[in-house]
Amino acid sequence: MEHKNESEQSGQTGAAALPIGLPLPLEVRVHGRGGQGGVTCAKLIAALYANMGLYVQTFGDYGSERSGAPVQAFTRVDHRPITNRNKVYRPDHLIVLDPGLMGSQVLSGVAPGALLLLNTTASLDEFGGQYAKYRFAVVDATEIAREQGIGSSSVVIINTTIVGAYARLLGVSMSVLEQSYASLGLVDDLVAARQAYERVKLQEPAEDAGSPAAAGTAAGIELQAVIPVTGLTMDIPAALKTGSWSNQAPVYREYTAPCNAACPAGNDVVGFIQALKHDGPEAAAALLLSTQVLPSVCGRVCPAPCMRECNRGAFDGAVNIRSLERWISDHSLLQPVRETAANPRRVAVVGGGPAGLSAAYQLALRGHGVTIYEAGPALGGVLLNGIPAFRLPLDVLNRDIGRILSLGVEVQYDRQLGRDDLERLEHDYDAVIVCTGFGQAHALSAAGEQLEGVEQGLAFLDRVKQGQVTVEGQVVVVGGGNTAIDCARSALRSGAATVTLVYRRGREEMPAIKEEIEDAEREGVRLMLHRQPLSFSGDGHLSAVVLAEVEQGSPDASGRRRPVITKRTATLACDQVLLALGQQTDIELLPEAWQMRDGRAWRGEQPLQVRFAGDCATGEGTVTHAIGNGRRIAQAALATLAGEPAAPLQEPPEAVVAPAQIRFSHFEVVPPRKDRHLPLATARNSFAEFNLGLAGPEEAERCFSCGQCTKCDTCLIYCPDGVVYRSGEGYRVDEEYCKGCGMCVAECPRYAMEMKEKTSRR
């Protein structure tokens, strides 16, 4: 068999002269970043040698990553055809296009005396003796290429420039370089190459630094000790630091979840759901009870604005947050412990409804003395009188109230206070918080409203709560809020033959909780929308109501369309009308010499330690609003007593996580778990609690945890470089190796990460 013809020549004619002393075979290794032109640089070098009549071989070594990833490229040069198909492990010449790559990986296999050409802004002196054992050369090819406009301002392509410097180090004449560039069609880049040729600085190796590596044995390869199987790591992509090259890195941060932003009580919704999911109801209750004094109540009757804003609503249905709150309160016995106040205050709270209870609770929790002045014989306010037992059983309310009283809150019952009393309290206590709730119910101002059989809904609900109320015949309820629905359902349970609910707007505009409307309809309440009572008629006792049709006008300030009463009317026979049209705010208690500004009482220019909280001040009309306002007013009172500025009552709107920022594709579709209910036949005749809540806490699993890291490992799994590590309670990104690709941020299912410019982060 014939051997390869080793004396074969490359067959080129007119080749440029070989530089003196060029060691052959020669191996060159170029290190750069994807996009810098490293592979082309190695090809240019190959072309340079090919023009000298030598055999060359050149190839790149890179993965599928995006630009900026470390790239190696190799060029081999010899007198004879090159059969070596391996990567270059022991380069005679090493060219590094990015100083950020310098390190033991890049210098691996480079023998003392080898040529090391570095693209850097630094001068030779700045390296001290760091690379003294090499023929070490520096050139600022980036600056030269940028001046010459090669590449773009952000990604400067330096390959054609640095080859100029390399040619100088080889001892190739400028004219040979010009010929090579001309043959490659690179005449445009010759100016840059010439500048690098002129500017490159070389430092010969120190005397004792040793001789260059042997250029191979007679057979063309060096015999190496066998590498153990476990040591064969050469093919693993080089673990090169990204250094100064990458300009972005991910950071973990929290964003506000829409439910948290929407909660009027200020509950950490995501927090208590995640606590329930991971640590059970006691842990969830501990978090919930820091802001929420009445979880058993709100878990039943809250309109739950959190659920309206829930991002899961845009996916497969909002998380049933209200019922999770109920589940927590029904399944924990947690009693918060009263702290010891450094400087205990005495505070009077006027009114024992939701706002008053919230204020009293927050004050007592912090170790202050609280006395509630309650006009009635029991605490609870509207919760006691205005919400029917089938929605809020008394024992449930008392459970929440008992938790407050256990903190040492004193209550004076049956104390209907007047203006003089308020002045006395202001004198006797460090602070007074007035939470007397709504005043008078709105009247309809319709003819016949005084007829027997026309009654305010709240009065009716109170009567029903007191005991046996019997209703007969046909009942009409006027209004679209929760009180109207409660009236309608209570009337059904009290014996009404039919119940018709009349509301002047459409179903979508009804302020009542959607599920309550549905329940009412299911029980048999008939909705009559876009109708307004004009007059009531009857001979002493009510017998009919005249209803006008209502059309939708232009939108009002609330965005709802203004009702326009038409002349089209109809008469509806009925035996009883319940009016549920809302109530007025009421600060009747305010003494004449006082004024109220921003929820606080002033005597002339003197601010007093008297504040108004809840519906009497705000008229927001829900338990959750009253709880939030009561808490904030209590905190404001304590702050001003301590001489500190009070936090604003209304927190500035926050940027919340939007549905588009959630990666829905990371979640399975799981429809919301619904509440259980009494059978309809039983419910319609009973004041026993209708809604039985959730069967279990599994609904908590559906929470996206918007903007809050759940340690789901998605970032860690998706990182193409494996540089995200679990660390303590969260994760750590090894920025030295992070390329800033942003995959982790893009893949984060819940928007708990973002990319930051590295400079701005420092």
Add this chain to the structure above:
Amino acid sequence: MPVELISANHAAALAATLAGRANRTGRGFCSGVYPITPSTECMEYLCVQEIEKGRVVRVESEHSAMGVCIGASAAGARSFTATSSNGLAYMAENCVAAAGLRLPIVLVVANRTMGPPWNIWADHGDALMLRDQGLIQFYCADNQEVFDTVLSAFRLAEDPRVLMPVMVCMEGFILSHTVAQTRIPAQEEVDRFLPLTNIPQRLGDIPHVLGQMEVPRQTEAHRLQHHTAMLGVSRVYAELQQSFGQIFDRRLPDPVVAYRADDAETLIVSMGTIGATAERVVDALRAQGERVGSLRVRMFRPLPADEIRGWFAGKSRIAVIDRDISLGFGGVLWGELRGLAAAGTLVQNYLAGLGGGDIRPEHLMKILADLRARQAEGPAVLVEAI
């Protein structure tokens, strides 16, 4: 002859271009192409060539790329395409069709690991997937060989005694992206080497069907014809080598490239660029007095079994290195060759460089050390991965 500094991908495209132009007085050239790493540069380069009476059609998938080639070839044109890895898998149905229709299409494969898990580097497993489907297969070891093999593949495929597709394989990146000096002949030389394409079964003036439904005995007859044609490829190839040498003044490598194998006790058998590394190791060990040789199987289908059996005769130890694995069996090359040695010869399989790992001389040294130890120990185990 001009020497160009080009990659093997470009060399393959250039060979196809010259072959395409050579058919300009015949029924022209038509190629369907679709990109996939690492063969993309081949189709890109082909797309920018001006080929008289030639057309390169960019389609939406590898399946359609081969579809275009089948249509072109069935109409009598010279045809060519290139792909890799899962692209070849997607093309496979039509590759089998091209073979069954006995259409002389030249298919360049830049070998790449089949995914997933995704890997863009070299592995022979993609091309070996089509081992049994009636396509001739070559595996190359350097840029010049890629060019020369593609060029001669047209003549081999189109020979009336052969008439079947030829696959020319080169390891992705290791060859496809490596730039080296390549001798490119003049068009006039190529014209002399390549006769005009003549496809006897082409669809012409007389309407007829290709690849219609058959009954068992017809299929048996066609399989026999195809197999017999395969077995005759070696003889046609030898003639072609003669002509190639006369026209281009260099030798087209043999189906099996033996290196210092005559008096060897130990043989390293491999395909593709591993053979080049093996030859360097042979030189090194010969310098130390060891009787080692190398056998590079260049033509894998049809397998030159007799020739290989001849080289195996009298050898003591044979290491068969596969850059592939037939899962549940072992190396594909080893599976083909293990029965060709005489009893008493140790034919041991080594799987190396799967997924594009760099096979260095050190690795082959370790393999030979292992081989010696195994023979000393006795019975061989089936597979050993390094």
